[in-house]
Each structure stands twice: as structure tokens, then as C-alpha cells.
Amino acid sequence: MIAQLGLRRLQKHFRAYCELDRWSFDPRYTNGRCPICGWAPEGAPTAPAWLMLARRVDWEIFGLLVLAIFLVVLGLVVAQAAGFTPPTTHSHLPASGIASGARIASGAR
Numbered sequence: 657m658i659a660q661l662g663l664r665r666l667q668k669h670f671r672a673y674c675e676l677d678r679w680s681f682d683p684r685y686t687n688g689r690c691p692i693c694g695w696a697p698e699g700a701p702t703a704p705a706w707l708m709l710a711r712r713v714d715w716e717i718f719g720l721l722v723l724a725i726f727l728v729v730l731g732l733v734v735a736q737a738a739g740f741t742p743p744t745t746h747s748h749l750p751a752s753g754i755a756s757g758a759r760i761a762s763g764a765r
């Protein structure tokens with residue numbers, strides 16, 4: 657109740673009045689239309705400001721990009737933890753500078 661009043665104070669107060677139904681309403685929460693007869697007042701916002709902003713973003717492409725980045729990072733973390741070296745290096749050759757510490761230790765014995 658208190659939070660709702662605070663939010664209303666932050667946003668620009670907009671109320672429409674339907675002459676036909678003698679009904680006052682906030683068009684932001686009724687898709688910009690009168691909830692009784694469907695009359696749309698001119699220049700009325702159709703949604704709250706945050707929802708207008710969220711509709712402009714293509715969330716499917718955004719989610720796909722986030723997933724791709726996450727999978728690359730996850731792959732790097734797993735490769736690091738497993739001591740994975742690039743496929744161009746041959747494991748049977750004498751230990752080079754690229755080999756991990758675990759391999760150098762086992763090769764010394």
C-alpha cells in the first residue's frame with residue numbers, strides 16, 4: 657500500500673476519464689483503453705515506463721548472446737581446471753613451457 661503510493665508519486669500522474677461510462681481510469685494499466693467500452697484516449701500511455709522500455713529490447717537475441725558468452729566462459733574454466741593444452745602441442749614430446757605443472761612433476765620422476 658505504502659510502496660504503491662510512493663511509486664505513483666515518482667511517475668507522472670496520468671488519468672483518463674471516459675465520458676460514456678463516467679469512469680476514471682489509468683490507461684497505463686489497461687493497454688491505453690477504457691476497461692469498459694474500449695475507447696482509447698489520444699496520447700495516453702499504453703503501459704508503465706519500465707514496461708515500455710522492456711518491450712523495446714529483443715530479449716530472445718539478448719538471451720542467446722548471454723548463453724553463448726556463458727558457454728565460452730564455462731568451457732574455458734573447465735579446460736583450465738582439466739589442465740587442457742591446445743591440440744597443436746603433442747603430449748609425447750619432451751615437456752615444453754606450455755605443459756602444466758602436474759605434467760612437469762610426473763615427467764621428472
Ligand SMILES: [Zn+2]
Nearest residue numbers: 674677690693
Ligand atoms: Zn468507456
